[in-house]
Amino acid sequence: MGDKPIWEQIGSSFVQHYYQLFDADRTQLGAIYIDASCLTWEGQQFQGKAAIVEKLTSLPFQKIQHSITAQDHQPTPDSCILSMVVGQLKADDDQVLGFHQTFLLKNFQGAWVCTNEVFRLALHN
Amino acid sequence: MGDKPIWEQIGSSFVQHYYQLFDADRTQLGAIYIDASCLTWEGQQFQGKAAIVEKLTSLPFQKIQHSITAQDHQPTPDSCILSMVVGQLKADDDQVLGFHQTFLLKNFQGAWVCTNEVFRLALHN
Numbered sequence: 001m002g003d004k005p006i007w008e009q010i011g012s013s014f015v016q017h018y019y020q021l022f023d024a025d026r027t028q029l030g031a032i033y034i035d036a037s038c039l040t041w042e043g044q045q046f047q048g049k050a051a052i053v054e055k056l057t058s059l060p061f062q063k064i065q066h067s068i069t070a071q072d073h074q075p076t077p078d079s080c081i082l083s084m085v086v087g088q089l090k091a092d093d094d095q096v097l098g099f100h101q102t103f104l105l106k107n108f109q110g111a112w113v114c115t116n117e118v119f120r121l122a123l124h125n
Numbered sequence: 126m127g128d129k130p131i132w133e134q135i136g137s138s139f140v141q142h143y144y145q146l147f148d149a150d151r152t153q154l155g156a157i158y159i160d161a162s163c164l165t166w167e168g169q170q171f172q173g174k175a176a177i178v179e180k181l182t183s184l185p186f187q188k189i190q191h192s193i194t195a196q197d198h199q200p201t202p203d204s205c206i207l208s209m210v211v212g213q214l215k216a217d218d219d220q221v222l223g224f225h226q227t228f229l230l231k232n233f234q235g236a237w238v239c240t241n242e243v244f245r246l247a248l249h250n
Contacts, residue, residue: 036202038199038200038201040197040199040209043195043197045199070168070245072165072168072243072245074163074165074170074241074243075163076163076205076229076240076241077161077231077240078201078203078205078231080201080203082207082227082229082241082243084165084209084225084227084243084245086225086245086247098247100209100211100225100245100247102207102209102227102243104201104207104229106202106203115201115202116199116201116207118197118199118207118209118227120195120197120209120211120225122211122223122225122247
């Protein structure tokens with residue numbers, strides 16, 4: 001960890017935290033968003049902590065497990081961190097599906113929050 | 126087009142322009158980057174217009190054709206535009222491969238440029 005640039009450490013810590021929380025209890029995800037946050041989930045748009053958490057908690061499965069295949073992080077000119085994740089997920093007893101997800105992280109009042117998030121299943125690859 | 130939010134119009138115009146240029150003559154892509162731009166291409170990192178164009182033009186194929194399956198755009202708190210693209214590409218006579226690509230666009234001296242770009246083939250889905 002010590003040899004990696006700080007933005008890569010922050011990005012990969014965020015990604016680990018996000019999927020652990022998502023898989024364990026996604027009602028707790030609110031802490032990572034702010035009211036300006038945007039989520040696009042399979043083409044549907046949501047804005048704000050409340051709307052985003054409502055969407056994530058109303059997804060129609062009981063159990064989910066993500067595994068990450070690749071993650072890339074970059075610093076941006078506005079001191080944010082851009083992260084793109086490629087992986088697979090298994091929801092309930094459904095078949096394993098590929099997914100891709102992008103996050104933009106920003107330091108807000110001393111904490112790293114997710115201001116932008118886009119999720120797509122890899123159905124068309 | 127007129128009914129869509131401005132950030133979606135800008136994002137989708139950029140995406141159309143990028144892939145047209147990439148498929149027609151990728152040596153011309155330099156105009157969309159600045160010296161602060163970052164590219165991560167299949168996990169390899171490049172920074173700056175010159176290094177990015179050198180990477181893109183040295184990719185080992187003569188012909189390439191992209192087709193876009195889905196694209197999502199969002200405004201960010203720093204007045205940037207985040208775009209995630211999912212699609213397929215065919216390079217030379219190789220098989221068709223899925224890919225995902227994320228762009229962060231910023232208005233720089235009156236023009237929209239790409240400050241951050243991440244590309245991954247969908248090999249593991």
